[in-house]
Amino acid sequence: MKISELFKIAIEAGIENDPSKEKIDEIIKNKTEKYNNDKYKKYLLNEYEYNPYIDSNLFFNDDNLDIKNIAIGIDVETPELLLVDRMRERGEKIDLVIGHHPEGKSIFGLNKMISIQEELLISYGIGVSNAEKIMSESVDKYEKSLRGLNYNRAVDAAKILNIPFINLHTPADNMVHMFLVNLFEKNKPYKLENIIEILMNEKEYQYAYANNNGPIILNGSENSRAGKIYVDVTGGVEASDKIYEELKNKGVDTLVGMHMSESHLKKAKEFNINVVIAGHMSSDTIGMNLLIDEIEKKEKFEKIYNLSGFVRNKRN
Ligand SMILES: [Fe+2]
Numbered sequence: 001m002k003i004s005e006l007f008k009i010a011i012e013a014g015i016e017n018d019p020s021k022e023k024i025d026e027i028i029k030n031k032t033e034k035y036n037n038d039k040y041k042k043y044l045l046n047e048y049e050y051n052p053y054i055d056s057n058l059f060f061n062d063d064n065l066d067i068k069n070i071a072i073g074i075d076v077e078t079p080e081l082l083l084v085d086r087m088r089e090r091g092e093k094i095d096l097v098i099g100h101h102p103e104g105k106s107i108f109g110l111n112k113m114i115s116i117q118e119e120l121l122i123s124y125g126i127g128v129s130n131a132e133k134i135m136s137e138s139v140d141k142y143e144k145s146l147r148g149l150n151y152n153r154a155v156d157a158a159k160i161l162n163i164p165f166i167n168l169h170t171p172a173d174n175m176v177h178m179f180l181v182n183l184f185e186k187n188k189p190y191k192l193e194n195i196i197e198i199l200m201n202e203k204e205y206q207y208a209y210a211n212n213n214g215p216i217i218l219n220g221s222e223n224s225r226a227g228k229i230y231v232d233v234t235g236g237v238e239a240s241d242k243i244y245e246e247l248k249n250k251g252v253d254t255l256v257g258m259h260m261s262e263s264h265l266k267k268a269k270e271f272n273i274n275v276v277i278a279g280h281m282s283s284d285t286i287g288m289n290l291l292i293d294e295i296e297k298k299e300k301f302e303k304i305y306n307l308s309g310f311v312r313n314k315r316n
């Protein structure tokens with residue numbers, strides 16, 4: 001399979017599982033318009049017009065290659081690429097490296113993905129103007145802090161070592177979002193204890209548990225009733241902590257997330273929202289595994305190497 005082919009399958013799966021799916025056409029239209037009206041567009045690449053996820057890109061592509069063996073990592077940076085180079089030197093065949101967390105130009109798309117969270121809030125009944133205001137505050141905050149990064153280090157390393165390199169961020173997070181939403185809808189957890197039980201049926205959470213990093217309750221107890229659940233695992237970056245008051249007003253009782261900062265936990269406690277943390281590497285790994293399952297429906301890889309935080313688990 002060609003790199004651009006597998007990338008397209010992943011993007012399409014991400015769209016299919018996007019909580020803001022009905023806005024995707026508009027996002028793509030805006031992206032194209034922005035490109036067409038850009039005064040300096042000759043410096044830009046607009047190769048993948050079907051891709052609404054600007055936090056997911058092909059950094060170093062070679063479509064002459066037939067991809068048979070891949071390596072996947074949740075974080076792929078220079079150390080992981082050196083590792084791949086070392087493995088290749090020892091005779092392992094690795095045609096492509098796929099990372100989850102954004103590197104290079106994908107980093108500057110990260111905060112824009114928050115529009116997904118905006119749609120999620122609206123779907124829970126929160127007013128459009130409030131949802132827009134809360135999310136735009138976060139976009140601005142990250143816009144400033146991301147600018148100063150030495151953003152292309154990993155991409156530069158991949159080019160130096162001649163290793164094809166792409167990343168898939170929001171498409172994977174959308175997969176795990178929908179996966180968890182469906183799990184809870186199907187199994188209807190009564191107590192927080194039951195949420196943990198449902199999560200612990202999945203290999204990725206069992207693996208994290210074996211490494212002392214399984215799902216945990218950060219607010220509430222095993223016996224607290226789960227009530228109305230809000231799954232918070234996609235949409236780029238952490239939104240403003242103002243969401244807790246809004247969620248509480250719309251009757252949300254329990255939030256299930258990948259990870260949570262101290263200030264957010266404080267707010268969740270203040271508004272008496274139960275918090276279950278499923279786990280970061282484990283949840284991201286589910287998202288990536290589900291994407292790879294989709295790609296493998298077209299063609300199976302000969303070998304998949306696990307890198308940094310990722311462990312392959314097939315579901316089909
Ligand atoms: Fe993620």
Ligand SMILES: [Fe+2]
Nearest residue numbers: 101258280284
């Ligand atoms: Fe992540």
